Amino acid sequence: MDAKVIWNGRMTFDASADSGFHVRLGAEPEVGGDNDGFRPMEMIAIGLAGCTAMDVISILSKKRQEVTAFEVVVHAGRAAEHPKVFNQALIEYQVSGRSLDEQALLRAIELSAVRYCPAQAMFNQLMPIELHYQIYEDLGEGQRTLVKSGVFTPAV
């Protein structure tokens, strides 16, 4: 897979990859940027969130779960000193739906963490990653109620 960034002056880059899409990268004014695009490390955290999110939604769909809303948040901690690597992460899965099966969700999270998601497989080798989840019952008309939340530890 190829990814390319082309300089557009100062700290601004046009980024693209094999799929043909484009996104702009930029930096903070403190480092000479114009705050006109994603920070590179944000791309990496988004890649991690998207990778596991696609696994989980795909598995939930195969398990015929009626999901009505779904989001994944990655909270990444960074070292204080250069090169300021990610040194821990918390991945939060928030799923809304109708009569969702907690075991189906946990199995989906587990399969992503230990088998399918390349980003998790890579970052698991570098730092501790906590997996949290919240299950909401969708009450219709934009209303939902929390029915279950917890921390999941895959049996790797």
Place this chain on the structure above:
Amino acid sequence: MDAKVIWNGRMTFDASADSGFHVRLGAEPEVGGDNDGFRPMEMIAIGLAGCTAMDVISILSKKRQEVTAFEVVVHAGRAAEHPKVFNQALIEYQVSGRSLDEQALLRAIELSAVRYCPAQAMFNQLMPIELHYQIYEDLGEGQRTLVKSGVFTPAV
């Protein structure tokens, strides 16, 4: 740092992060997607390319190099089996300018690789990364000529 992906149906997600920008993620039709956005692992390769590109352009600018065009390409190899992690990478730095100093470029690449770029620091622990560079003399009017190319191995 927080990154979030919100499900938009099928395999489509809206992704955002602390900087406030948004980008769409999508998947191949073969896995139920609509090819309507970046693949998650592309985001990670872009993060790596952008991270080192920002370091290098920033250092070249401090070294008063007259850069007229600059791009960084990441070629990432992936494992054949799930979870299909990145298992090798080649980062290619293509710099055009006027009378560019090869040593200045090599020092910039080295500082990024061993000191500043968090993505490189992380991925260096997971896989071999080759660093290639090409220096072009900018002849004006969109013309350039290759003056130097090579492989750089940081003395870590």
